[in-house]
Amino acid sequence: MKIEQIYTGCLAQGAYYIVSNGEAAIIDPLRETQPYIERLEKDNVTLKYIFETHFHADFVSGHLDLSRKTKAPIVYGPTAKPEFEAIIAEDNQVFKIGNITIKVLHTPGHTLESSSFLLIDEKGKETALFSGDTLFLGDVGRPDLAQKAASMTQEELAGLLYDSLYQKILPLDDDITVYPAHGAGSACGKNMQKETVDSLGNQKKTNYALNQKDKESFIKAVTDGLLPPPAYFGMNVAMNKKGYDSFDEVLSKGLRALSPDEFEEMAEHSGALMLDVRNNEDFAKGFVPQSINIGLNGDFAPWVGALIVDVKQPILLITNENEEEETVTRLSRVGFDNVLGFLKGGFEEWKNSGKETDFVKRISAQQLEDEIKIKKAKIIDVRKESEYNAEHVNEAYSKPLAYINNWIHQINPEEHFYLHCAGGYRSMMAASILQARGYRNFTEIEGGFNEISKTGLPKSDFICQSKV
Template sequence: MPLPSSSTPAVQIQQFYDKGLAHASYAVRAGRQMAVIDPGRDPQPYYDFADEHDAEIVAVIETHPHADFVSSHLEIARETDATIYCSKLVGASYPHKSFDDGDRLKLGTVELHAINTPGHSPDSISVLLLDEAAQTRAVFTGDTLFVGDVGRPDLREDQAAGGHAREALAAQLYQSTRQKLMALPGTTKVYPAHGPGSLCGKTTSPDLDSTIAKELATNYALQPMSEQEFIKVLLEDQPFMPKYFGHDVQLNKRGAPNFEDSVRSVPRLSSGTVPEPGVLLIDTRPAAKFRAGHLPGAINLMDGGKFETWLGSVVGPNEKFYLLADTQIQLDAVIRKAAKIGYEGNIKGALLAPTTLPATSPDADVAEAHEHPEHFTVVDIRNRTEAEKPLFKDALLIPLPELRERVGEIPTDKPVLVHCAGGYRSAAGASIIQNALPEVPVYDLSEAVSEFPGSS
């Protein structure tokens, strides 16, 4: 979704925002030349913007190999003959030019300068925009600096992602912010790669851009503190890490296949197709429809604003699965969302809901849950930071991303009542538990959770 642009007589900055992934990417246009920074999987919005302004895409800049989405940098470069720029520390296997401290790129009458800002990842860069008078006007900070936050430093610890200790990266981030970004002129506009809800940080600000002066005044991570204090504060209460993050880092280091070609290659099956036993079936229909009838063994992961994030949190990057929806339009939408995190190749088949859906799920007795919660084994599938104040006494906390692996911990002597914060995740959680414990009644508290004291 393109957002209003910022421009001077010499340059135009256009932000594109994907709310589902809380991802911001940018087009920087100077005259008839254009650079794209941190593009999402679908390159079409950048092509459309270039066409609209009769501009040529000459550069694609990656601030780092992203963990939470797949970038179209390689596809754009192949389509437009643009050059890809990234840090030499990435170890990228696609054709590119190194873009590190001291490197600069001429774009019309302005320049883009690279500065190494490691910390979120060891290979992170930020990109300075200098005007014709060599004055710093903006900085594209990738996942190093957000509005009101900084990027998390714990996503590269797995050996597949480099084996970098979070404490060491947090120390680098302290130096990057203090020595590089905080030294910029206060009027410098800040354009980050993520907004509120991103799992690449603890970001809460609804603003999608800022200035260095504003961040110095309001960003907790930029306040005076020692390096050790910074590391401690930064590592506290980081959100969970979806299963797909390490996979996407590696995919972005290689460069992903073309988006539309990949989407078209997903097998479309007739609605009467019987899914292969043992392969996950992701039913994306609303929870009420799922409870009324579904295919045996299905997981109810509803299509919604964060579908791709939860898909990549419940399903591992090496697992095959089927996708099911009510209409062809809805099915195409969830296929495209799966492709945004590089999961389109995992889809064994996509199908419409068949007429006969033999399995059902019982509706929760909300009144009994109010009056006699002790009659249930209550499973809270919220994240740990959300569940610091339990809604039910003695609830068993198993966050949704861990549920498939830990479902065996749930006692089977009482009916199971599943809740989250608003009803979306509990539909998935209840279906996972129902499949694993078929001998026990499993109830989804769903949206009725809002009726209980302490719910938000």
């Protein structure tokens, strides 16, 4: 028997590849199927089942393409109602893969159809739990994402989650290995550990949600401090439930190379958003006017979802050379399938063709300190609220990037301000959005608060983020 966790850092997502005696199962696959096909061919095994723990909100699963290519059936837990052919398992139903067994445990709470999959090895021992978004390491799945579909409050769903955990999962043996669907950084939980695998026994000791005195205290603990879910989540759920275009078709359309003239014409007539995925340092020096920067070298896909929101939005890409395919792939993982093409030769080709360019006014943290000494300054901090609360420049305004569409209209275009995040990745996104919407009276700080903290600028007292 072999269990492989296929972890994708930018989504903080874990898919699982399980092999036993010539047969395989895959749990919660990502959108692109080729890596799984290659594993199956290398191991010379047949994919018997594709298990889905629930209808995912934060990414588009590869279940449909994988099933089409391998003929393996898709398996959901009880109450799931996909709009395509699938096996809807009963609670405690078992599935054989080679010499092992996968047992379905219906564990509603995160969503109504949420299920965990218990692996029973060749000797009949319960060995591993693929817990989906029901149980994370250090946390549990947030119970507010399915309210609308379920016509239930988040408190009612939290009560279901309590029953699932305390009746189905906590009675299992301590030595069972827990393989969750997500780790730290995912918006599907609020307190996840950085580790991606743990024993159930250790989670029983350390996970706050598994150590509540009663159901009422559990509900309060897991619903306290939940931030609004990213707006694209509902669209991803719909795609996972209803179906989507083949990834191969999406990739083929997105890899259409456009000359600067073609790119410019398509941008003017298609309503496409120009997305520049270069790093913030290169973008600051020069970019296609009106383009938005979301760097590929960070939490790219989640930020695309949070800032662009509409998965049907037409997109034109500006990338570094040979990054086009990776960009289209990572966009498709969160459902942004409507990529119309990319700028052939990238920004350099655009610049060399003599077309208009733009730039972001950027200064160092030391320059910021020097300028503030001689004039009154307004500073906008676009980090998360928890980062701001931990430590910030005195009198800086907290305006998290995730909510820029809410606060951008409060900006006075006549009043100059300084803009920063932690290291420059998020503040450049904010800068590009501001300039695309006509706000230009600002200066962005290179290196963000990481560099500002080294200056003599007055700052609040540091508070450990784990306590805020």
